[in-house]
Structures are given as structure tokens and as C-alpha cells.
Amino acid sequence: MSNSTLYGLCPTPFYQESLFPSTGGFIDGRYCETLSTTGGNISCCLPCPLASWTYGDDLIHKTEAAGWLGVAILPLCIFLLISYAVLPAKWTNRHYLSICFTLGICCIEIAFIIPLGIKPEQCHNAITPNDMYSDISCAFTGSLLLFGGWVAVTFSFIRTLAFHLQVCWEVILGRKFMWSAFVFGWGIPVIGLTVMLCLTGVSYRFGGTCHINVHHSNQDYWAPVMAFAAAALVLQLATMLYCIHVYVKSVFDKNPTTNSSGLPSYSASVRTMTARQAYRRIRRVIQLQWRSITLVLVIIGNVIFFAVVFIKMDNKLTPTPANAERALPWLECLVTTGGHKPDCFSQLSGVMPNQATLLAVLILLSLVGFWNFILFARPSMFLGWADLFKTKVTHPHEFVSVDARRTPDSRAYEMLDSSGLPAFNKTPAPVTVTTIRSPSPARTSGARSPENDLYNGREARYVSPTMSFSSPRPPSASQAHGREWDPQATYAPGHTHNGSQ
Structure with a gap:
């Protein structure tokens, strides 16, 4: 069917809706108005995609900038994940x-990279856009985009809550908080995505990535996301106000005892620490978590901006009498010019957000990964990779004695008896004699002990321990008298030089 036939009784560039099937694609995504003609009231619709009529035909190519940013930023995120797993x-x-x-x-x-390779078809027919039921690419891109937004918001809230508990309430986070964070941080996005897909769905609205539909989008997506973002913002502001309060209090603290140490003594509780000690503790926490604080503020700011732009767009696209009256000058311009789009863009100031704002939303969404890399890619990561490659490529140098590399001659060794004196061979070897003794445990560890000295025939010396406050005392004359060692009294066998009992 030719385009002229599809116009029906509608003026150019509108198509008559009754000439198209009522199934397939996203029917609610059609932009139609009821016009009074000689044949009665007829529903006339703008051709698909709607974004080309509101922002121009080059919008598709401009939205691809977000996809190419994703191509550049995704490897950075993967680098972080691999570093976390390997190093x-x-x-x-x-x-x-x-x-x-x-x-x-x-x-x-x-979600932004997939359309670059697939080049999805945005329209199911001349007036109907595709949705998640008619296009598999739409289902994947829309679900990934919204689920990733949910995860970012929920874990931003968890980060803010953890920081607030550590700073304001001095709570030590443990395994219970970690498992609660996993359940809450992943469970809420899964539930939210399921509800959103069942009640609202996603479709092609502008660009190659699907976005949430207008119908019930405020109730099942934007309102919950904004609630978590607002809660995170309130907690962050409350924590920062508390930090400011502690800092001001520490400035006016004249207690001289707080200048000696930043840690509370063992006799005092953490909650009884002075103002300067509390300030030092909070300063250390902020020094450790300033990256997380910065990223959370970036995410919260982006979420608020995205929500405001999309909510305004959805409200203006809702078929209401007020919106129809607001869009009437633009529709009349299209009819008058015969569908020449550039001549009517000036009439869209009160109908749709401007193109710059829309592109800013997409680009800021893609740049979230960039800020995550900048804040969490520490220089030590690169040192860790260099150390890993160095240990994998270069083999460790093992110390080997020069004598151990030679094949020893059994005749060149001199045996020792139990007394430590050499037992002379009748036929000594004509080479230099090397005396080998079995090393004692104290020798192998590098320490010198009295037992080792006795074994080698040297006088044993008493080594006073480091933390000992006593020393050996010589026996008195009365104690030394009659203390000759008697083997029979101690049940120990006596030995002579030759080893006979």
C-alpha cells in the first residue's frame, strides 16, 4: 500500500489510523490526534518514529554518541572487575x-552498545513503534538500562547508609550488613524490573535503545527510584552536617588533653571521647571513603536530572486536552508546510524537551562508568598488575651452594662420634677434608641457643629474654656444697669418654 493511500482522509503528513491493524508493536506509542473532516472525526497519526518529527532525522546518529562512549568505557569497568578478582x-x-x-x-x-551492532528497526509499521514484545533487541536494551539504573540507585543508598552508620552512630559493619546489602541491593532491582516490565514495558522512543513507556511509568519506576535517591541525599546531607558540627565543636574545644592522641584511652569509651578526638576519627573515615561519597553524589545528581527530564516528557506526551491544545500550533504548521519538519521546530518549545537536554541525558548516563573508573582505579592497581606480570615472567632466583653442585666423594668426609671429636680413618683421603655436621634446629633458624653451643663443644652462654626482668644468679656456698651430680639419684646412666657404661 502506497503512502498516498495510507493518508486516507487525513492531511499530509498524517496517516489514517483505521487503515492500520490494531495489533503488533506498541499501539499506545502512536502519536495520533482526532481531526474533524468532511467525512467526520478521523484519527490521524504522525509517521513513526516520532522523534524524527520532533528533533529531526539526524537524532538517531547523535544518540549513537552514547553508544560509542559505552564502547570506550565498558573496558574500563571490566578492567576494574578483573582487578578485583585477580589482584x-x-x-x-x-x-x-x-x-x-x-x-x-x-x-x-x-544497553547503549547493543544497538551499534544490531541496528534495530524502531518501527513495526508506518505509525507504530516496536516494543519488547515485537523486538528482542528492545527487550534486552530496555531491561539492561532500567536494571542498571536500579542497581546504581540502590547501592548508592546502601553506601550512604553505611557511611552514615559509621560516622554518626559509630557502628562497626560486619557480615550481617554485608548479606543484607546483597539481598537488598539485588532483590529490589529484580522486583522493580519485574513490576515495571509487567505493568509498563519498554519501547523505542528516541534512538536505538528502548526506554520505559509513558503509561504508569511514574508509579512503578520513577517514583521508587526518586524515593531511594532522595533518601540517599537526605542521609548524605545529614552526615555532612554532623561532620561540620563535630569540626566546629573541635575548633572551640580548649581541652589540652586532647592534643596528645587522636585515639581514646582504654579506660574511656568511644562515646565519651572529646570533640577533637571525634573529629580525628571522622576525618580518618572521610579520608578512606571520599571516593564513595563523591560517586554517590554524582549518581544522585544524575538520577534527579534524568527523572525530571523524563517525567516532563511523559506528562507532555500524555493524551490530554491540555496537551492537545499546546501541540496544536505545531500540528497546524506540519499541515501547512506539507510535512516540512525544520520549519515547525520553533513551535515545539512548550511541547517537548529540547534536543540538547535529551542528548545530555544519554551522554551523562554513559559517563557514569567513566566517573566510577576515575574514582576507584587506584594507582596501586597498576602496580599490582606490574608485580603480577613480573612474578609470572621472571623466575625466582634460588640460592645453591657451590659445593652442592659437585659430586661428593664419600672418602673426603670425616665422621664425628657422639662426643663431637673426629674419628680418624686409617687411610685418610688425599684431598682436603671437609667436616659436615648435622645442623641443629637452632642453627637452621639462624638463632644461637645454649644447646647449640654445648653440641659444638663451646661454653654455653645465657641469653636474657627481651622482656625478662630477672637474671641467673650464681649459687651460694651453702647451696653449692654437696650438690655433686649423682647419676643414681636421678636415674640417669653415666657415660665415659668411650661410650661404655
């Missing part, structure tokens, strides 16, 4: 919150 914690300072947050960002980046 020891001393190089990466990994944390389970950082790992989960990075995984959520990877979902967002993949």
Missing part, C-alpha cells in the same frame, strides 16, 4: 559495594 586486596582495596556498583554500570553501558 590481592592490598593493591585494589576492593569492597563488595564497589563490585556490585560496577556490575550495575556495566549493564547500562551494554
Whole structure:
């Protein structure tokens, strides 16, 4: 069917809706208005995609910039994940919150990369866009994008809550908090995504990545996401106000005893520490977590901006009498010019967000992974990789004695008897004699002990321990008298030089 036939009774460039099937694609995504003609009231729809009529035909190519940013940033996120998995914690300072947050960002980046290779078809027919039921690419990109947004927001809230508990309430986070964070941080996004896909769904609205539909989007996605972002922002502000309060209090603290140490004594509780000690403790926590604080603030700011832009767009696209009246000058311009789009863009100021704002949303979404890499890719990670490659490529140097490399001659050894004196052979070897003694445990460890001295025929010396406050005392004359060693009294056998009893 030709385009002229599809116009029906509608003026150019509108198509008559009754000439298209009522199934297939996202029917609610059609942009139609009821016009009064000689044949009665007829529903006329703008051709698909709608974004080309509101922002121009080059919008598709401009939205691909977010995809190419994702191509550049996704390897950075994968580098972080591999570093967390391979390198020891001393190089990466990994944390389970950082790992989960990075995984959520990877979902967002993949959602922008998929359309670059697939080049999906945005329209099911001339007036109907595709949705997650009619296009598999739409289902994947929309689900990954929204799920990644959910994960980023929930773990931002968990990070803020953890920081608040550590600073304001001096709570030591343990395994219970970690498992609760896993259940909450992954369970809420899974539940939210399921509810959103069942009640609202995703479809092509602008660009090659699917976004959430208008119908019930505020109730099942934007309102919950905004609630978590607002809660995280309130907790962050409360924590920072508490830090400011402690700092001001420490400035006016004149107690001289707090200048000696930043840690509380063993006799005092942590909650009874002075203002300067509390400030030092909070300063150390902030020095350790300033990266997390910065990233959370970036995420919260982006989420608020995204929500405001999309909510305004959804409200203006809802078919209401007020929106129809607001869009009437733009629709009349399209009819008057015969569908020449550039001449009517000036009439869209109150109908849709401008193109710059829309592109800013997509680019900021892609840059979340960049900020995550900048803040959490520590220089020690690169040192850790260099150390790993160095240990894999170069073999460790083992110390080998020069004498051990030669084949020993059994005649060249001199045997020792139990007294430590050499037992002379009748036919001595004509080479230099090398005396080999079995090393004692004290010798192998590098320490010198009295037992080792006795074994080698030297006088034993008493080595006073480091933390000992006593020393050996010589026996008095009365004690020494009559203390000759008697083997019969101690049940020990007596030995002579030749070993006979």
C-alpha cells in the first residue's frame, strides 16, 4: 500500500489510523490526534518514529554518541572487575559495594552498545513503534538500562547508609550488613524490573535503545527510584552536617588533653571521647571513603536530572486536552508546510524537551562508568598488575651452594662420634677434608641457643629474654656444697669418654 493511500482522509503528513491493524508493536506509542473532516472525526497519526518529527532525522546518529562512549568505557569497568578478582586486596582495596556498583554500570553501558551492532528497526509499521514484545533487541536494551539504573540507585543508598552508620552512630559493619546489602541491593532491582516490565514495558522512543513507556511509568519506576535517591541525599546531607558540627565543636574545644592522641584511652569509651578526638576519627573515615561519597553524589545528581527530564516528557506526551491544545500550533504548521519538519521546530518549545537536554541525558548516563573508573582505579592497581606480570615472567632466583653442585666423594668426609671429636680413618683421603655436621634446629633458624653451643663443644652462654626482668644468679656456698651430680639419684646412666657404661 502506497503512502498516498495510507493518508486516507487525513492531511499530509498524517496517516489514517483505521487503515492500520490494531495489533503488533506498541499501539499506545502512536502519536495520533482526532481531526474533524468532511467525512467526520478521523484519527490521524504522525509517521513513526516520532522523534524524527520532533528533533529531526539526524537524532538517531547523535544518540549513537552514547553508544560509542559505552564502547570506550565498558573496558574500563571490566578492567576494574578483573582487578578485583585477580589482584590481592592490598593493591585494589576492593569492597563488595564497589563490585556490585560496577556490575550495575556495566549493564547500562551494554544497553547503549547493543544497538551499534544490531541496528534495530524502531518501527513495526508506518505509525507504530516496536516494543519488547515485537523486538528482542528492545527487550534486552530496555531491561539492561532500567536494571542498571536500579542497581546504581540502590547501592548508592546502601553506601550512604553505611557511611552514615559509621560516622554518626559509630557502628562497626560486619557480615550481617554485608548479606543484607546483597539481598537488598539485588532483590529490589529484580522486583522493580519485574513490576515495571509487567505493568509498563519498554519501547523505542528516541534512538536505538528502548526506554520505559509513558503509561504508569511514574508509579512503578520513577517514583521508587526518586524515593531511594532522595533518601540517599537526605542521609548524605545529614552526615555532612554532623561532620561540620563535630569540626566546629573541635575548633572551640580548649581541652589540652586532647592534643596528645587522636585515639581514646582504654579506660574511656568511644562515646565519651572529646570533640577533637571525634573529629580525628571522622576525618580518618572521610579520608578512606571520599571516593564513595563523591560517586554517590554524582549518581544522585544524575538520577534527579534524568527523572525530571523524563517525567516532563511523559506528562507532555500524555493524551490530554491540555496537551492537545499546546501541540496544536505545531500540528497546524506540519499541515501547512506539507510535512516540512525544520520549519515547525520553533513551535515545539512548550511541547517537548529540547534536543540538547535529551542528548545530555544519554551522554551523562554513559559517563557514569567513566566517573566510577576515575574514582576507584587506584594507582596501586597498576602496580599490582606490574608485580603480577613480573612474578609470572621472571623466575625466582634460588640460592645453591657451590659445593652442592659437585659430586661428593664419600672418602673426603670425616665422621664425628657422639662426643663431637673426629674419628680418624686409617687411610685418610688425599684431598682436603671437609667436616659436615648435622645442623641443629637452632642453627637452621639462624638463632644461637645454649644447646647449640654445648653440641659444638663451646661454653654455653645465657641469653636474657627481651622482656625478662630477672637474671641467673650464681649459687651460694651453702647451696653449692654437696650438690655433686649423682647419676643414681636421678636415674640417669653415666657415660665415659668411650661410650661404655
